[in-house]
Amino acid sequence: LPTEGRCTVAGLDTKETQELWRIRQLVSMVFQNPDNQIIAAVVEDDVAFGPENLGIEPAEIRVRVRDALAAVGMERYRTAAPHLLSGGQKQRVAIAGALAMRTRCLVLDEPTAMLDPLGRQEVLQTVQRLHREMGITVIYITHFMEEAAAADRVIVMEAGRIAAEGTPREVFQDVSGMKARGLDVPLAVELAALLRADGISLPQDLLTDKELVRALCPSC
Template sequence: MEKMIEVQNVTFLYESNDQDDVIKALKDINIEVKKGEFVTIIGHNGSGKSTLAKHINALLKPSEGDVWVKGMNTKEEEETWNIRQTAGMVFQNPDNQIVATIVEEDVAFGPENLGVPSPEIRIRVEEALKTVGMLEYREKGPHLLSGGQKQRIAIAGVIAMKPDCIVLDEPTAMLDPSGRKDVMDTIKKLNREENITVLNITHFMEEAVNSDRVIVMEDGDIVLEGTPREVFSKVGELKTLGLDVPQVTDLAFELRKEGIELPEDILTVDEMVMQLCQLK
């Protein structure tokens, strides 16, 4: 399967407020993401996950090592435009990405900057808004939308640029549960139906359950990696890192401590119900 992202021995250094103090935000990181894969990166604040996301979009360049996006090295300045077209990025606050006063004009902004012909832009805008379920709002002002709706418009703006990969840096952090569900349903649909590679940076454990792979970061290092079942079965280790697990997984963990025989890798309510019904 084709590699979409390769992070090879990447270290990133930055200076703290104390000019003499250099901090390693990333420490010899190695990651591969294949085309069409859905990867979630979790970790608490300061773990390095957002720094890593900015490397994939060439917003930051490695101090050591290399980042490749569809075979393009982010250190090569002449590839920056192509890299950002290939790996679109959605940030935490949609207001920072919305630039127009009308929804359809905002979604058209990216393709216009790529030099896409006007007839093609109209087609892309309509398709992108349909994909995120926001076509009926095309003539509305973004300021009239909810947080979840604004984030879906921000995602539509990225989709309209026809990226092969979308990097989402805590896209649901500012949303209520309903908005989070809408945005995550949209992201999963893009991955499943459009085969768009997704790299989702989050601190909501439930968002990682349906990923192909979960990567756990701590202090600039990758400390755990595997399928959601493999990672979240290590409840004690995750709690030691100060991280939560999906609520139903945590419930199973507590019940096991009370002597109830349940599997370690329960991830959903349906799985929990099935296992409890099988108990004698």
């Protein structure tokens, strides 16, 4: 529950205790370490855990588990033991568990912080596809600015308050402001700022590596 201000989910006030059951059916959370979230000895049993606790009929649970695993590309591992999976695969199983709840909003708390680059890419691509193809609202908490750059909207938090918000292009243009808050910016943004300081003319809203290369070498 919020200690200050007001937070609503699909119009439901999170301070109203009688709404919490409905809110918990709309919002799911995936944590930083998937080992803290996966509890079953078989992948499909773990994905089924949430719907079982909602009292969903077994036939419906089987459909939800199948669909959720397919959505994250883990259907071939449905009978696997989670401890034999890679970090990225485990995190995708954790996301499948949230999807099986038929969630409308998925909150991910630094889901790639403990993963290698390949695992990070797997999780990020999965989340982007869920938003694009299934319309799920994704709240993605991260300190990796390249991940934040892929978002529709970026909110920078400082001391519990919003310090900056806007599109990635808008937020990351303020390189000095981000640095002052102890945050990085995407590498392409930082390199472009250094090149401008050396007198090279570049667009102010460059965001990605490809855009920077195209600006430096239009014919490449």
